[in-house]
Amino acid sequence: MSAPHDHLYLVVVGHVDHGKSTLIGRLLFDTNSVPDGKKERIEAACKAEGMEFEYAFLMDALLEEQAQNITMDTTRVPFRTPRRQFTIIDAPGHKEFLKNMITGAASADAAILIVDANEGLREQTRRHGYLLSLLGLKQVVVAVNKMDLVGYDEKIFARIRAELTEFLGKLHVTASHFVPIAAKHGEGLVHVSTHTPWYHGPALLEALEQFRATPPIAGAPLRLTVQDIYRFDARRIVAGLVEAGSVSIGDPIEFSPGGKRSRVKTIETWPAANMSGPVGAGLPVAITLDDELFVERGQIGAPPSALPTEAREFTGRVFWLHAEPLRVGDTLPLRLGTQEADARLVAVSRVLDAVTLDASLAPATEVKRHEVAELRLRVRRPIAFDAGGKIPALGRFVLMRGRRIAGGGVIDSAVQPDAGRDDTLPVTPASRTTLLGHRGAVIWLTGLSGAGKSTLSTALEQRLFRAGILPAVVDGDVLRAGLCQGLGFSDTDRKENIRRAAEAALLLAEAGAVVITALISPFRADRQLVAELCRVRGVPFAEVFVNAPLAECERRDPKQLYVRARAGQIPKFTGIDSPYEPPLAPTLELRTDLEPVEQSLEKLFTLAATLARESDQLFADSGSDI
Amino acid sequence: MSHLDELESHSIYLLREAYHAFGKVGMLWSMGKDSNVLLWLAKKSFTGHIPFPVIHVDTTYEFPEMLEFRAWAQQHYGLELIVHINTEARARGIGYETTDPVTVTHELKSVALQQVLGLHKFDALITGIRRDEDSTRAKERYFSPRNAEFEWDYKDQPPEFWNHFTTEVGPGEHVRVQPLLDWTEIDIWRYCDREKIPLPGMYFARNGRRFRSLGCMPITKDVPSTATTIDQIIEELKVTRTSERAGRAQDHHERNAMQKLRAKGFM
Numbered sequence: 001m002s003a004p005h006d007h008l009y010l011v012v013v014g015h016v017d018h019g020k021s022t023l024i025g026r027l028l029f030d031t032n033s034v035p036d037g038k039k040e041r042i043e044a045a046c047k048a049e050g051m052e053f054e055y056a057f058l059m060d061a062l063l064e065e066q067a068q069n070i071t072m073d074t075t076r077v078p079f080r081t082p083r084r085q086f087t088i089i090d091a092p093g094h095k096e097f098l099k100n101m102i103t104g105a106a107s108a109d110a111a112i113l114i115v116d117a118n119e120g121l122r123e124q125t126r127r128h129g130y131l132l133s134l135l136g137l138k139q140v141v142v143a144v145n146k147m148d149l150v151g152y153d154e155k156i157f158a159r160i161r162a163e164l165t166e167f168l169g170k171l172h173v174t175a176s177h178f179v180p181i182a183a184k185h186g187e188g189l190v191h192v193s194t195h196t197p198w199y200h201g202p203a204l205l206e207a208l209e210q211f212r213a214t215p216p217i218a219g220a221p222l223r224l225t226v227q228d229i230y231r232f233d234a235r236r237i238v239a240g241l242v243e244a245g246s247v248s249i250g251d252p253i254e255f256s257p258g259g260k261r262s263r264v265k266t267i268e269t270w271p272a273a274n275m276s277g278p279v280g281a282g283l284p285v286a287i288t289l290d291d292e293l294f295v296e297r298g299q300i301g302a303p304p305s306a307l308p309t310e311a312r313e314f315t316g317r318v319f320w321l322h323a324e325p326l327r328v329g330d331t332l333p334l335r336l337g338t339q340e341a342d343a344r345l346v347a348v349s350r351v352l353d354a355v356t357l358d359a360s361l362a363p364a365t366e367v368k369r370h371e372v373a374e375l376r377l378r379v380r381r382p383i384a385f386d387a388g389g390k391i392p393a394l395g396r397f398v399l400m401r402g403r404r405i406a407g408g409g410v411i412d413s414a415v416q417p418d419a420g421r422d423d424t425l426p427v428t429p430a431s432r433t434t435l436l437g438h439r440g441a442v443i444w445l446t447g448l449s450g451a452g453k454s455t456l457s458t459a460l461e462q463r464l465f466r467a468g469i470l471p472a473v474v475d476g477d478v479l480r481a482g483l484c485q486g487l488g489f490s491d492t493d494r495k496e497n498i499r500r501a502a503e504a505a506l507l508l509a510e511a512g513a514v515v516i517t518a519l520i521s522p523f524r525a526d527r528q529l530v531a532e533l534c535r536v537r538g539v540p541f542a543e544v545f546v547n548a549p550l551a552e553c554e555r556r557d558p559k560q561l562y563v564r565a566r567a568g569q570i571p572k573f574t575g576i577d578s579p580y581e582p583p584l585a586p587t588l589e590l591r592t593d594l595e596p597v598e599q600s601l602e603k604l605f606t607l608a609a610t611l612a613r614e615s616d617q618l619f620a621d622s623g624s625d626i
Numbered sequence: 627m628s629h630l631d632e633l634e635s636h637s638i639y640l641l642r643e644a645y646h647a648f649g650k651v652g653m654l655w656s657m658g659k660d661s662n663v664l665l666w667l668a669k670k671s672f673t674g675h676i677p678f679p680v681i682h683v684d685t686t687y688e689f690p691e692m693l694e695f696r697a698w699a700q701q702h703y704g705l706e707l708i709v710h711i712n713t714e715a716r717a718r719g720i721g722y723e724t725t726d727p728v729t730v731t732h733e734l735k736s737v738a739l740q741q742v743l744g745l746h747k748f749d750a751l752i753t754g755i756r757r758d759e760d761s762t763r764a765k766e767r768y769f770s771p772r773n774a775e776f777e778w779d780y781k782d783q784p785p786e787f788w789n790h791f792t793t794e795v796g797p798g799e800h801v802r803v804q805p806l807l808d809w810t811e812i813d814i815w816r817y818c819d820r821e822k823i824p825l826p827g828m829y830f831a832r833n834g835r836r837f838r839s840l841g842c843m844p845i846t847k848d849v850p851s852t853a854t855t856i857d858q859i860i861e862e863l864k865v866t867r868t869s870e871r872a873g874r875a876q877d878h879h880e881r882n883a884m885q886k887l888r889a890k891g892f893m
Binding site: 006007038076077078085087099100102103106107227228230232237239241268269270271280281282283284286297321335337338393396398403404405408 | 627629631632634635638639642643645646669670671672673674675677757758764767771783784785786787788789790792793794795796807808810869
């Protein structure tokens with residue numbers, strides 16, 4: 001495969017001072033990729049600063065780098081040979097700049113691993129080798145540099161080759177070639193050095209020309225990463241990236257996590273007229289669906305017959321970049337594709353020394369900066385992924401600390417919730433929490449008839465469900481038609497009505513649901529009783545005052561109750577001839593007359609999600625079930 | 627999938643991520659070739675819409691032909707266009723007639739940009755810079771944070787890989803989103819050719835000269851050229867030994883001028 005567009009992204013890694021920047025500078029110079037005058041300008045600058053000219057300065061642009069003689073950050077520079085277009089991603093070797101090396105190497109197709117013949121394998125030679133394998137880079141050529149300093153000694157070259165071959169073999173990485181070079185003098189780059197007649201392989205550039213650009217995955221089922229939903233007109237356009245497979249009009253498509261299914265109705269394009277497909281792997285796409293599904297960012301579109309894995313727990317390998325270690329029990333935002341969810345580090349099964357590849361035998365409690373570890377993560381709601389490198393983009397993730405990417409990793413396998421559990425153990429509140437990913441709670445909406453309780457409870461139910469939280473609604477009207485049949489509107493009956501509603505809500509909450517009650521519940525004393533019941537049973541409780549003035553409720557009058565009450569047809573109607581005692585200190589007050597329902601809903605959702613998830617008991621059972 | 631398809635796909639991914647991640651997005655537009663590719667990619671990303679304002683930082687030293695193009699393109703694409711001039715600096719007498727080009731660039735471009743950012747409270751600015759233009763730009767991230775003082779901390783840039791970026795900022799900070807980083811000058815021309823993207827006529831040779839890069843009138847020089855078509859421009863670029871911004875005086879006024887300008891907020 002050597003089509004003219006076959007553009008190769010190349011990363012150069014290796015130990016500090018083994019000659020990466022010199023090699024790159026020399027490659028640029030020898031392929032005529034340096035603009036006229038640049039070398040002369042740098043020579044003049046070096047003279048001004050009293051430094052010897054180095055080819056490395058062709059790459060190192062920033063003042064600090066020239067001063068300290070180390071490359072500070074990832075740089076990309078294009079160069080071409082008659083046969084190939086390349087972009088070099090220069091990743092620095094200084095230990096503290098590992099993040100830049102990862103940033104560069106993660107997007108490369110192939111790597112040059114450079115080793116100083118004089119020094120042999122060093123710490124970063126091995127560490128970078130390990131990271132190349134973790135990043136999935138399998139095309140590697142080894143440049144054994146500074147051969148001039150060891151008298152072009154074949155034995156030294158052979159020893160380094162043997163040592164590195166063994167190390168890379170353990171990582172399932174095979175170097176395509178080991179090339180002896182002296183970058184400073186341009187030997188072994190374009191042509192094999194005349195000083196190494198014992199070497200019969202290709203020069204470095206020839207070796208690079210043999211690599212292939214990483215092709216998009218062919219033959220895999222569709223994986224459409226949803227980036228956003230656009231509503232520029234009345235339609236909902238699902239925009240995203242085809243990570244694998246292809247998509248055409250009429251294709252059945254299911255969105256994970258969640259499992260909503262439809263068919264592709266149109267493929268939206270600009271400036272050309274809309275097309276029918278297929279849109280293949282690696283391309284952006286914008287589609288509409290046959291049904292007005294609620295699809296959201298983070299979901300993955302796939303054929304119903306070949307869905308990605310959905311799970312809340314998985315094992316994987318990570319590399320850690322943040323100064324603050326990753327500790328067992330830490331909860332951090334995890335991003336995979338466009339999905340984002342909080343993940344908790346459940347266990348570290350072993351920390352690998354990336355230099356010796358020795359594993360610590362005892363499980364560790366933390367992963368320090370620049371360490372690599374095998375671990376188990378639990379996400380607070382199900383995520384969709386493809387483990388084991390089948391579709392790389394959907395099997396790797398990053399962990400955030402603050403606003404920064406703190407580490408990255410690959411998923412090895414999903415852990416199903418019941419695997420390895422003892423099924424004779426009793427079901428406890430904690431095990432329910434483990435199963436659902438949240439605990440139960442009671443969100444008690446109180447307010448006048450027509451204030452918006454039913455509307456909000458239904459909307460919140462949908463919102464929670466979409467967020468992966470199990471909701472349940474206890475509605476006053478429904479209760480009165482069933483559980484509370486026969487109760488009237490006397491103070492005693494109202495009190496009994498509330499008590500039954502509270503008991504029903506508690507049963508559901510103890511089973512793990514986040515319960516939203518929609519009852520007028522006009523009396524303070526009754527509501528206090530509910531709060532007390534919840535406290536005794538250990539169920540989180542929030543009182544929400546759905547507040548609209550009587551005049552507004554009467555204007556709305558969705559069930560025409562006020563009209564009938566005013567006409568004397570409904571005796572003891574709250575607000576008309578029976579009092580409403582507003583809460584004195586509600587957890588939340590929603591002025592439904594002043595703000596749109598979406599705004600009230602967001603406040604309500606935040607409260608409910610917080611109650612359900614922010615609990616010190618949330619993962620209290622992790623010791624027993626892992 | 628061709629190399630241009632790959633570049634286009636990744637740029638569209640970045641534009642969509644930026645639009646999703648930030649509350650107030652603005653896109654810089656200089657009417658130059660890269661800027662026009664950026665407009666085009668935005669149109670493609672959002673199925674024919676550009677759902678954010680387009681900002682032209684007008685130095686008052688613009689070529690008249692570029693201003694004509696600006697008016698035409700605004701109409702043609704239906705742009706929500708913000709034109710901003712640092713009138714305060716001009717009133718103080720800052721200009722190429724009196725001041726060195728680095729100071730003028732800083733005042734009329736970087737400071738002007740800071741003003742327009744503060745005025746509209748943008749938390750993300752989409753720019754059309756490319757890594758191959760300049761060695762300091764080569765070190766950029768796709769999503770590159772700037773602090774409230776507008777400074778670029780190039781010594782401690784956040785990691786960025788596997789399509790995950792810096793998408794949150796603190797108060798007063800913003801992120802430069804740079805979808806064209808991976809594109810080269812030749813890629814830009816090939817894409818303009820493939821997509822038939824409208825461009826200012828000054829890029830094409832007239833009387834044996836053309837502009838390779840367009841900036842302020844007093845400090846932008848044309849180059850000898852006979853290229854009147856994109857094909858001819860590409861053939862010229864394949865053999866050229868001078869850098870693209872060689873005709874832009876402010877870059878070369880003193881040693882490391884670009885680095886100093888960029889650390890203080892220049893694109």
